[in-house]
Amino acid sequence: MTATIIDGKAFAATVREKVATHVARLKDEHGITPGLAVVLVGEDPASQVYVRSKGKQTVEAGMKSVEHKLPADTSEAHLLALIDELNNDSSIHGILVQLPLPKHLNEDLVINAINPAKDVDGFHISNVGLLGTGQKSMVPCTPLGCLMMLRDHHGSLSGLDAVVIGRSNIVGKPMAQLLLGDSCTVTIAHSRTKDLPDVVRRADIVVAAVGRPQMVPGDWIKPGATVIDVGINRIDAGAGKTRLVGDVEFDSASRVAGAITPVPGGVGPMTIACLLANTVTACCRMHGLAEPEGLTA
Ligand code: NDP
Numbered sequence: 001m002t003a004t005i006i007d008g009k010a011f012a013a014t015v016r017e018k019v020a021t022h023v024a025r026l027k028d029e030h031g032i033t034p035g036l037a038v039v040l041v042g043e044d045p046a047s048q049v050y051v052r053s054k055g056k057q058t059v060e061a062g063m064k065s066v067e068h069k070l071p072a073d074t075s076e077a078h079l080l081a082l083i084d085e086l087n088n089d090s091s092i093h094g095i096l097v098q099l100p101l102p103k104h105l106n107e108d109l110v111i112n113a114i115n116p117a118k119d120v121d122g123f124h125i126s127n128v129g130l131l132g133t134g135q136k137s138m139v140p141c142t143p144l145g146c147l148m149m150l151r152d153h154h155g156s157l158s159g160l161d162a163v164v165i166g167r168s169n170i171v172g173k174p175m176a177q178l179l180l181g182d183s184c185t186v187t188i189a190h191s192r193t194k195d196l197p198d199v200v201r202r203a204d205i206v207v208a209a210v211g212r213p214q215m216v217p218g219d220w221i222k223p224g225a226t227v228i229d230v231g232i233n234r235i236d237a238g239a240g241k242t243r244l245v246g247d248v249e250f251d252s253a254s255r256v257a258g259a260i261t262p263v264p265g266g267v268g269p270m271t272i273a274c275l276l277a278n279t280v281t282a283c284c285r286m287h288g289l290a291e292p293e294g295l296t297a
Contacts, residue, residue: 012269034283035064042072094120094279143175145270166209208247218252
């Protein structure tokens with residue numbers, strides 16, 4: 001069997017198109033421009049690339065983009081004051097504080113200072129609780145993107161066996177909640193899981209969010225299963241070069257799976273597209289307007 005490649009890059013383009021259409025409607029019919037504020041503390045090169053890309057795509061979708069770049073030694077009080085200001089700014093509907101923060105800043109405290117209605121990353125404790133109890137919430141972008149691709153590929157996910165490898169608050173746990181919300185039978189695997197290959201072999205859906213290059217080989221995959229590879233790992237490609245690989249061994253897995261996301265070009269592009277989607281959703285909810293269809297969980 002050769003797996004269908006789930007093209008996250010193309011899918012993300014359709015999500016961005018839907019977002020742009022909805023943004024245009026909000027402007028025309030209601031005179032509202034959704035606004036996203038991104039806060040970056042310090043000069044982590046990877047974070048700078050992400051923030052630039054987020055800003056560019058926000059503007060391309062017709063939204064207002066605001067970037068706050070603060071020095072690495074910014075005090076907690078200063079950062080909290082900025083978040084308070086953004087919470088009270090009616091032109092801002094989404095606030096994202098780029099993680100990781102420098103060590104002297106308490107990430108939980110900072111994230112929980114964001115107005116949950118504007119928490120487009122879905123990391124605020126209120127949104128975590130709402131998602132866990134099956135209520136309307138802001139959903140973390142990466143798992144939301146995975147869910148959209150799975151729904152698009154399968155239609156209904158009801159009754160399918162899903163294994164999520166990884167239990168982080170950012171990917172693994174919310175992913176498992178979303179799959180449960182769509183009536184999958186969900187197993188969450190982690191570094192202490194016994195017989196991981198056997199656990200994975202039972203799954204109709206495998207979501208790998210570990211951060212270990214090519215850890216999941218093809219012979220762990222049930223024939224015909226759908227594999228969503230969240231991992232982004234940079235490995236040595238020889239001759240002084242590097243390349244990106246996922247947590248799944250793509251070549252062997254794609255000979256067994258029914259469908260698989262590549263790395264790069266799978267989950268990655270969906271994450272920023274879902275950030276834009278969350279910003280529009282937050283804006284609509286704040287103004288009591290209908291939410292765009294197909295862009296929420
Ligand atoms: P974390 O490091 O926070 O979590 C990794 C998880 O993997 C942990 O729960 C850990 O288990 C588990 N794990 C580690 N080793 C093993 C093992 N040998 N067997 C089974 N489970 C194991 O990572 P994140 O969730 O933040 O990210 C995971 C990957 O996804 C990374 O490669 C990251 O770069 C990528 N990522 C990609 C995004 C995208 O946009 N595509 C966005 C976010 C992340 P335990 O809890 O027991 O330690």
